[in-house]
Amino acid sequence: MRTWQTNIATLVILVFFLVAPFLFPNNMSQLSDLMIFILIALAWDMLGGQMGYNSFGNVLFFGIGMYIVASSEVILGGFKLAEYTSAMGGNQGSFILTPSQYLIGFGVGIALASIINFFLGLLIGSQFLQMRGHYFAITTLAIGVAAAEVARSIPIIGAGSGMNFPQPPDGVPLFHILYYMGLALVVLFFIFLSWLYKTRFGFIMNAIRDDEDKAESMGLPTASIKSTAWAISAFVFAYAGALYGSAKNFIDPSEVAFPFTTIGVWMILMAIMGGMGTIWGPIIGAIVFQIFKELFWTYLFGWQRVALGLLIVIIVVFFPDGIMGAFNNWKKRRNLQNTAKAKT
Amino acid sequence: MSEIILEIKNVSKSYGGVIANQNISINVPKGKITGLIGPNGSGKSTLFGSVVGNHPINSGTIKYKGKEISHMRVGEIARLGLLRTFQQTRIYGEMDGVKNMLISRPIRHHNLMPSFHRPHKDDYEKANSLLDFVGLSSKKHLLAGSLSFGQQKLLEFAMALMNEPEMLLLDEPTAGINPTLINGLIDRLKAANEEFGVTLFVIEHNMRVIMNLAEEIHVLANGKLLSSGSPEEIQNDPRVIEAYLGGH
Numbered sequence: 001m002r003t004w005q006t007n008i009a010t011l012v013i014l015v016f017f018l019v020a021p022f023l024f025p026n027n028m029s030q031l032s033d034l035m036i037f038i039l040i041a042l043a044w045d046m047l048g049g050q051m052g053y054n055s056f057g058n059v060l061f062f063g064i065g066m067y068i069v070a071s072s073e074v075i076l077g078g079f080k081l082a083e084y085t086s087a088m089g090g091n092q093g094s095f096i097l098t099p100s101q102y103l104i105g106f107g108v109g110i111a112l113a114s115i116i117n118f119f120l121g122l123l124i125g126s127q128f129l130q131m132r133g134h135y136f137a138i139t140t141l142a143i144g145v146a147a148a149e150v151a152r153s154i155p156i157i158g159a160g161s162g163m164n165f166p167q168p169p170d171g172v173p174l175f176h177i178l179y180y181m182g183l184a185l186v187v188l189f190f191i192f193l194s195w196l197y198k199t200r201f202g203f204i205m206n207a208i209r210d211d212e213d214k215a216e217s218m219g220l221p222t223a224s225i226k227s228t229a230w231a232i233s234a235f236v237f238a239y240a241g242a243l244y245g246s247a248k249n250f251i252d253p254s255e256v257a258f259p260f261t262t263i264g265v266w267m268i269l270m271a272i273m274g275g276m277g278t279i280w281g282p283i284i285g286a287i288v289f290q291i292f293k294e295l296f297w298t299y300l301f302g303w304q305r306v307a308l309g310l311l312i313v314i315i316v317v318f319f320p321d322g323i324m325g326a327f328n329n330w331k332k333r334r335n336l337q338n339t340a341k342a343k344t
Numbered sequence: 345m346s347e348i349i350l351e352i353k354n355v356s357k358s359y360g361g362v363i364a365n366q367n368i369s370i371n372v373p374k375g376k377i378t379g380l381i382g383p384n385g386s387g388k389s390t391l392f393g394s395v396v397g398n399h400p401i402n403s404g405t406i407k408y409k410g411k412e413i414s415h416m417r418v419g420e421i422a423r424l425g426l427l428r429t430f431q432q433t434r435i436y437g438e439m440d441g442v443k444n445m446l447i448s449r450p451i452r453h454h455n456l457m458p459s460f461h462r463p464h465k466d467d468y469e470k471a472n473s474l475l476d477f478v479g480l481s482s483k484k485h486l487l488a489g490s491l492s493f494g495q496q497k498l499l500e501f502a503m504a505l506m507n508e509p510e511m512l513l514l515d516e517p518t519a520g521i522n523p524t525l526i527n528g529l530i531d532r533l534k535a536a537n538e539e540f541g542v543t544l545f546v547i548e549h550n551m552r553v554i555m556n557l558a559e560e561i562h563v564l565a566n567g568k569l570l571s572s573g574s575p576e577e578i579q580n581d582p583r584v585i586e587a588y589l590g591g592h
Contacts, residue, residue: 210436219422
């Protein structure tokens with residue numbers, strides 16, 4: 001697509017997303033989930049699609065982000081975290097926040113979650129990114145599983161019983177806030193990635209994907225590029241996790257915080273469906289995934305996972321390069337045909 | 345006498361019980377083209393791998409511009425300006441030729457900040473000029489993985505030059521290249537040496553190429569240094585002839 005066409009398409013999509021809450025006021029939960037899915041698909045693709053590091057472990061940052069924002073709301077609401085979590089289930093009425101307490105706790109929490117996870121990502125990445133291929137994938141899978149188990153053993157965050165978020169005070173349009181905060185980072189992250197993938201940093205990420213040994217033998221700073229990319233991804237996952245937890249209003253260690261059988265798989269599926277290694281692929285993949293997921297959960301309840309599985313099989317078999325990959329291949333074929341026609 | 349840029353001294357390397365290099369000492373003069381030949385399995389590529397840090401050596405020392413590099417990592421050695429190309433081409437197959445070239449611009453430090461810049465106009469000009477230099481101008485927008493083996497070799501050579509190395513280790517640069525293109529490649533290797541001042545250390549099986557190219561040649565056989573000398577001396581050395589043709 002030509003640049004002006006791409007820009008117009010981008011603008012149309014952006015305007016649609018801006019007005020979507022007014023068009024679909026009864027679907028705010030699904031819309032905010034969509035923003036979260038776009039974020040995690042883009043952030044996963046940064047590692048898996050652009051850099052060739054297929055990670056299952058990003059749910060670590062997703063879950064930590066969630067716990068940080070919940071804890072921040074409690075603490076900045078003037079309560080002690082241990083008292084709050086130990087009282088859960090029986091005495092929530094004592095922990096009522098004012099709108100300003102809630103919003104300050106939420107805002108500070110989401111900022112802290114993102115920043116802390118960025119540095120945590122740097123730290124972890126410098127160690128785990130020395131592994132490659134299957135070893136890296138399996139290790140990151142283990143991180144996700146282990147994280148849930150560790151969370152289950154920490155009483156101050158509710159241990160195995162999980163942790164409720166403080167109830168949003170009346171008058172706080174939670175899902176609108178979550179949706180627009182998600183959209184804000186989607187827009188910023190999209191602009192950032194569009195720029196990053198055209199810089200040398202992005203080129204080196206692609207070089208690592210195509211032949212890391214070659215990149216290293218050319219003196220490229222592969223280790224620091226990998227760690228930095230992983231940390232950026234961790235930042236976004238923590239932000240998305242904070243939104244997701246707030247939307248669900250309850251953190252279960254393995255079902256919500258570190259859900260490697262749902263979010264941990266979906267983040268990869270969305271990127272594959274849309275087209276790995278492309279800027280639009282994860283966005284399109286997330287939109288398609290969310291639409292079909294909601295349709296299946298609504299109309300095929302009981303068989304929804306089977307239907308989702310079938311959809312994935314169909315896409316992988318008929319569009320192995322994803323939707324964007326199929327589109328790009330079609331464009332190439334059309335250009336070749338046009339060139340051939342022009343010659344004859 | 346020329347200044348020595350690479351000093352390999354008593355280097356040994358073994359894999360389990362297999363001795364790949366045994367007590368090898370070679371000096372490579374700066375600004376020259378030096379050849380390394382030997383039958384298959386004689387340890388040539390292993391020696392290249394040892395020089396650029398692909399694997400640790402068992403004993404001996406390797407110095408590049410007087411600096412001990414035998415325990416340094418691949419990337420650190422590359423950032424000193426010492427690069428190698430491979431027998432089997434190593435290019436970034438999912439990107440076009442130009443992007444392969446732009447990625448190969450030199451980085452001589454750990455600072456990531458310059459990586460957050462888009463390539464400059466000068467970078468594109470240099471990439472295009474080097475692609476033209478190796479005869480790949482018309483193929484520059486094709487995916488590197490779709491190029492023929494010979495073209496990938498040329499691209500890999502151009503990528504190495506883009507990195508502005510002071511010394512380049514070329515592992516069989518003419519292998520897989522159409523015989524009609526080999527003369528052109530010899531000219532380009534000589535031009536890279538003369539115009540860009542790159543010291544070349546070349547492994548080559550094509551005797552016509554290496555005799556035409558190198559000023560000094562070292563011969564390995566069974567992991568040991570068999571002979572060293574000018575192309576004429578090597579061609580007339582009975583030990584070399586025996587190593588290649590067998591002792592019958």
